[in-house]
Every structure is written in structure tokens, then in C-alpha cells.
Amino acid sequence: MWDKRMFMDGIGGLDLGYGNKKSINLVTDLNGTIGNGTLTGENADAFQRLVNRGINVIPATSYSLASAFETYFSRLSVKPNILIVERGNAIAVERGNANIISRFAKAGFRNERADEYGYIEYVFGDDNEELSRKVLDVSKELGISIGIAPMYGCSAAIKIMFDENKTSSRQLEDRMDKLGISMHRNGQGTATLVDDRFNKWTSYLELVSKGIIDDGFLIGIGNDLNDVQLLNHSDISILVGRKINPSRLAKEASYKFEGPWEWHKVESIIERLLHNK
Numbered sequence: 256m257w258d259k260r261m262f263m264d265g266i267g268g269l270d271l272g273y274g275n276k277k278s279i280n281l282v283t284d285l286n287g288t289i290g291n292g293t294l295t296g297e298n299a300d301a302f303q304r305l306v307n308r309g310i311n312v313i314p315a316t317s318y319s320l321a322s323a324f325e326t327y328f329s330r331l332s333v334k335p336n337i338l339i340v341e342r343g344n345a346i347a348v349e350r351g352n353a354n355i356i357s358r359f360a361k362a363g364f365r366n367e368r369a370d371e372y373g374y375i376e377y378v379f380g381d382d383n384e385e386l387s388r389k390v391l392d393v394s395k396e397l398g399i400s401i402g403i404a405p406m407y408g409c410s411a412a413i414k415i416m417f418d419e420n421k422t423s424s425r426q427l428e429d430r431m432d433k434l435g436i437s438m439h440r441n442g443q444g445t446a447t448l449v450d451d452r453f454n455k456w457t458s459y460l461e462l463v464s465k466g467i468i469d470d471g472f473l474i475g476i477g478n479d480l481n482d483v484q485l486l487n488h489s490d491i492s493i494l495v496g497r498k499i500n501p502s503r504l505a506k507e508a509s510y511k512f513e514g515p516w517e518w519h520k521v522e523s524i525i526e527r528l529l530h531n532k
Contacts, residue, residue: 273472273490273528278311280471281521282339282459282485285316285327287478288495289518294327301519306333310525311468315339315455317439317481320347324372337462338374344411344453346462347374355467362465379461380411380453386436387413390448393430397422411450419444437481456484472528476521493521 273279283289289298305312312335316323320340328334336355338347346364348355350373359366364377383405390413394401402416417427424446428438435451455477463470475482475489478496480503486492487505494501494508495515501507512518 276470276472278309278469278471279474279525279528280311280313280459280468281305281474281476281525282313282315282455282489283476283518283521284455284478284482284485284495285314285318285323287498288476288482288515289314290327290515292326294331297519298515299331301522303331303333305522305525306335311336311471313337313339313459313462313468315458315485320345320370320372320374320376334373337468339455339458340376344380344450344458345376345378346458347376349373350375358465358467362467364465379458380450383411383413386411386448386450389434389436390415390431393427393434397426397430399427406447411453413448414441414445415448416445454481454484456488459485474521474524476518478515491524493524 286292289302294302302312314323314327314335316339318326318340320338323338323340334349336349336352339345340347345367348359350356350369356375359377364379367376367378369375387403387405390401390403399417399422404414404416406412406414417424424440427446428440431438431448437449437451439447439449441447456475459473462468472491473489474491474493475485476493476495477483477486478494478498480499483499483503486494486508489509491509492504492506493510493512494504495512495518510524512520
């Protein structure tokens with residue numbers, strides 16, 4: 256069960272309602288947070304109920320849209336209206352949601368493509384030319400050879416290839432970090448590089464600032480370092496598992512789940528917010 260004292264502390268003294276906000280926005284990571292490669296059981300049931308009752312449940316993942324659907328949403332009868340995908344600067348919108356699609360059109364988002372899952376992908380942010388240039392500068396500086404490939408559907412990320420026998424991946428990672436670039440090693444001499452300006456939190460901000468969704472009461476749920484900004488800016492932050500050292504968070508998480516199997520408990524927190532509105 257949730258701890259009332261921890262909950263009160265985490266939302267800055269609110270009376271367990273959500274103040275003057277019009278809506279509740281729930282942004283949740285997927286892998287390691289709501290499941291480990293699948294969405295089933297109590298979590299799937301809770302997810303469905305929250306979407307059905309009008310809560311803005313927004314999955315946010317470094318997975319591609321296809322991977323998210325194949326592993327998490329293929330069995331759901333009601334799909335989320337919006338997903339933040341592809342390292343945080345592509346947003347997928349349900350094709351049948353004319354209201355939200357019109358908001359995207361007015362806001363000037365670039366429409367990248369529609370796919371077989373019934374979603375349209377919109378992209379914001381810079382193109383990857385600047386990111387590629389920085390990587391080439393680093394390769395010259397370190398005297399190594401790096402191959403670069405843009406990642407389709409994600410303008411702020413690129414894939415690089417390098418010879419692990421000749422290159423210190425740790426040195427490469429440290430140099431990228433100083434430039435504001437996150438390096439996610441994929442193994443076998445490949446890695447994905449991501450501009451740190453684009454993440455789950457900045458994607459959420461983009462949705463709110465452009466009027467795509469209301470500036471609602473934000474519940475953020477995550478389990479890894481790339482979730483820290485989201486957790487730090489949420490009205491209620493929920494840390495899942497023990498992957499993040501709590502000292503990494505600028506503020507203490509409002510609530511902690513032991514693992515993905517407890518994700519469904521967020522429903523109780525939301526029920527309390529609604530009850531005290």
C-alpha cells in the first residue's frame with residue numbers, strides 16, 4: 256500500500272487532490288517500469304482502466320513505435336492516444352484522434368509517416384547534421400574511425416559504428432558526455448548517440464507548450480537514468496526498482512515501487528487524487 260506521509264511530502268503539501276489543474280497526465284517509461292518486454296496481468300488491466308476513464312496515459316520509451324506495440328500494446332483493446340518514442344523527440348499519435356491531430360497541425364510539427372499500427376509520427380527538434388558534425392570532430396580529436404548512420408524517425412539521434420579493438424568506448428563515451436551527448440552502447444561496436452536536449456521530459460514540455468495536451472497534474476514513472484529529468488519535474492514521481500541510486504534525483508521520489516510488477520498500484524494514487532478533487 257502507498258505511504259500517505261511520503262505521498263504528502265512528494266506533492267508539496269497538496270491536499271491529495273490535484274489543485275487547479277484540469278487533468279491528470281501520467282507519463283510512464285516501459286521497459287523495466289511497467290513490464291519486462293510485455294504488458295500483462297494487473298498492469299494491463301490498470302492501464303486499460305486509466306485510459307478508459309480519460310487519464311492521459313502517455314508511454315515514453317526509447318523503443319521504436321513498432322517495438323512498443325509488438326512488446327507492450329498489441330493485446331490491448333484500447334490503445335494509448337499518444338506515445339513518446341525513439342529517444343524522446345518523436346511523438347506518435349493515434350490516427351483516429353482528429354482533435355489531437357489538428358492540434359499538431361496547428362503547432363507546426365513535422366508529420367514523418369503513418370504506419371500499420373494506426374499511428375502518425377510527428378518529429379520536433381533539430382536535424383542530426385549538428386550531432387554528426389560533433390561526432391566527426393571527436394573522431395578526429397581521438398584519432399579513431401567512426402561510421403555514422405542517421406536513425407529514421409528520430410532527428411536528434413544517430414547510430415555510430417567503431418572498432419572496439421582499437422577504440423576505448425569508455426573514452427568515447429566520456430568525450431560525448433562533455434558535449435551533451437548520451438551514448439547508449441548497443442554492443443558489437445555500435446552505439447546510439449542522443450542529443451541530451453531531447454528526452455522524455457522535454458518531449459512532454461513540447462506537448463504542453465504547443466497546446467497538444469493540457470498542462471495537467473503530472474505523474475512521472477521511471478526506472479533508469481534517462482528518466483531522471485522526468486521524475487525531477489513531476490508533481491508525483493514514482494521510482495521503480497533499484498536501478499537508480501536515489502542520490503541521482505534532485506528531489507526524493509514521492510513513491511517507490513519495488514519492481515514493474517507493482518505498476519498497477521499507481522491506480523490507487525490516482526483514485527485518491529480524483530476523490531479529493
